[in-house]
Amino acid sequence: MDIVEIINKKKNGKILTANEIQFFVDGVCSGKIKDYQTTSLLMAICLNGMTDEETYCLTMSMARSGKMLNLDDVGVCVDKHSTGGVSDTTTLVVVPVLASLGIKTAKMSGRSLGFTGGTADKMEVFKGYNTEISTDKFVSLIKENNASIISQSADFALADKIIYKLRSDSGTVENLSLIASSIMSKKIACGAKIIVLDCKYGSGAFMKTKKDCKKLAKLMVEIGKRAGIKVCAVISSMQQPLTEFVGNNFEVYSSIKVLSGEKNNLRELSCYLASAILVLSERCKTILEAEELVKNAIDSGSAKQKLRQIVKSQGGDDSIIDSPETLLNCKNKFEVQTDKAGYISKIDTAEIGRISHDLQKIDGVVKRQDDVGIILNVKLGDKVNLSDKLATMYYNNLDDLPELAKRLKNCFVVGKKPKKNKLIECVIGV
């Protein structure tokens, strides 16, 4: 087999065989296929597409290209994955809830990337929490506590790691088959047998439209089915940050408040995701029935207790669970106001995510600072009067403040009519 022939085949709109895709993935890992050949094929895939069968083959070849975690010894494990958003802290709620209900949850999380936050970063807000424990320790903690949250190891889905990096530098990010196979290859390699996908659409998601988001969700559910894994996908809105809190400390604060009973969008979505897992794992018959269980796990305090156990088991300081307001310790704040009265009709959510990252910059370079961030004072549909607060920026570094304030203000569009935003659109695969 020859990679140039394979590239030409895809260039000419032909369907690649499982063997050809395996040859490509093997070559990417061994280095026999050069980066410039990989990106050429990736662009041909972007423009000529892949069938579901090809996408499945690519997913499986990438899943097998690195270490594969076998969790059979632990029993059926569940996993939850978000396609990425702003102020998206559902993992910190969903995992303790499920674990407190006896569902074994094996969660490998990512780091902050682009405009999105990273759960691994947020877990490290609990001082001393170790996200880099060995997979053996990971497995034993799932056995003990029903849950562990660690940082995604680079040992899994090696080919995806190489391809992912090349995609962002070669303009080949936006393609459903490439996105779906990247996500699912890692999930499959990590050994969970039941997965709930939180597929987000809107101004703060990678999928800008509901339509594309549903397509991606269906494709991932289909891949899971073929791979013998139970997968469902919840389609949810990222037209605005999930909560008013953006930034590591703020988001951890927000998740502790929800586990303490606060009712908001984070609670609503987390409950729905956890409920989908309970149905998928046949613990409950309907989402409605499952939601009762989930709400009880929160309201009884058992989910919060489980979070405490997870944090302590991996060396984290659990004191902030009792006093979350200590997380809101950033001294300097700057308020952004509206110069127009009306209704909040649009929020550039990705830009808010980027500003939150840029708040951590010192001399132009992001140096992780958990205490900075943004608190939104309005949400979609809210009525605002002239000079009302839109958002408050918390910062340590003054340098870029005027520029960031200007950008933050531009994130909000004030229109003439109230406009509502539906959080949960539907669920696919349950």
Add this chain to the structure above:
Amino acid sequence: MDIVEIINKKKNGKILTANEIQFFVDGVCSGKIKDYQTTSLLMAICLNGMTDEETYCLTMSMARSGKMLNLDDVGVCVDKHSTGGVSDTTTLVVVPVLASLGIKTAKMSGRSLGFTGGTADKMEVFKGYNTEISTDKFVSLIKENNASIISQSADFALADKIIYKLRSDSGTVENLSLIASSIMSKKIACGAKIIVLDCKYGSGAFMKTKKDCKKLAKLMVEIGKRAGIKVCAVISSMQQPLTEFVGNNFEVYSSIKVLSGEKNNLRELSCYLASAILVLSERCKTILEAEELVKNAIDSGSAKQKLRQIVKSQGGDDSIIDSPETLLNCKNKFEVQTDKAGYISKIDTAEIGRISHDLQKIDGVVKRQDDVGIILNVKLGDKVNLSDKLATMYYNNLDDLPELAKRLKNCFVVGKKPKKNKLIECVIGV
């Protein structure tokens, strides 16, 4: 400007600006743009195309990316370029003819590549001939003799050199804009003001169909026009080797025979190409009038005398011009016969070119041998009886002979009806 944005723009079917194309070419040369970004853009160009304006901008940016030869001091110079074929020795006829008629001809030639031969290699059949003289010497020889034939220097069109290499390894060869800009950037950098393009189509050409060949020709003529250069393109058939002789010595023999008065396809095409130049340079009003001049230059012996001068001026031994049969000195030959009676209906010309290269292999590696090659005993449309000779292979190395003989035999398709092949299709741009 950002290369990923430019790639995404082309991926989304947008038209690139002259500045964006210049940024790309500059980045390719400086190394700031990585190979894997280059090939990603090249694939997007292959699949989404380029406008004539974009193709022109790419050509000019690449032309300016290396050394540019200024021939103003010499006066108006002409150039001739073939898109590549088998047994294509027109340069060795056209250049002396034009030079003998007082037309200044600046010819930079390529080496043998893929299935095609290379004029620079053929000139070195004249023992001692130096194809690597300095451009200063090149210019002074054109002043003195009206002509010089040298090897194309890598100093010209640097970006094209890098991109050309990547294209063949990344499945991005077949695209009219990329092919046209590659050819024309080098031509423009080499300083000629009048160019005749020999655009070949068929089984021994890069363009397999007449239609694609004409498209490419029109595009190149258009680029020339925009660049202020007079260009015309002759569309000719490469459905069979131009003459019965394939291989360096054989082809030089063939060209000397034509300059000595032999009438065949090589003479016909060479005369047409030279005539097109005479019309383009306004020396003659019509092709018919020009052909009279050209034929006279050959039949009077003045073109052959000019070849002698060109060869001697660059240190070559001109004795073979008087005794060309000494070139046919390969001792071992193997005849391939037909096992079917009928008419020659198809010849796999590219494969004949490849076999001719493979005859030079020693232990699997091509080690240039000028004396080996193939003489065809039939041409398209010829009637053959059972066991008639199809072609004769001349070889030094026995190792691969059975395999090569089998391949050579398979190059000929014997059909039921006679089929004629028209050599010259038309001329574009005169």
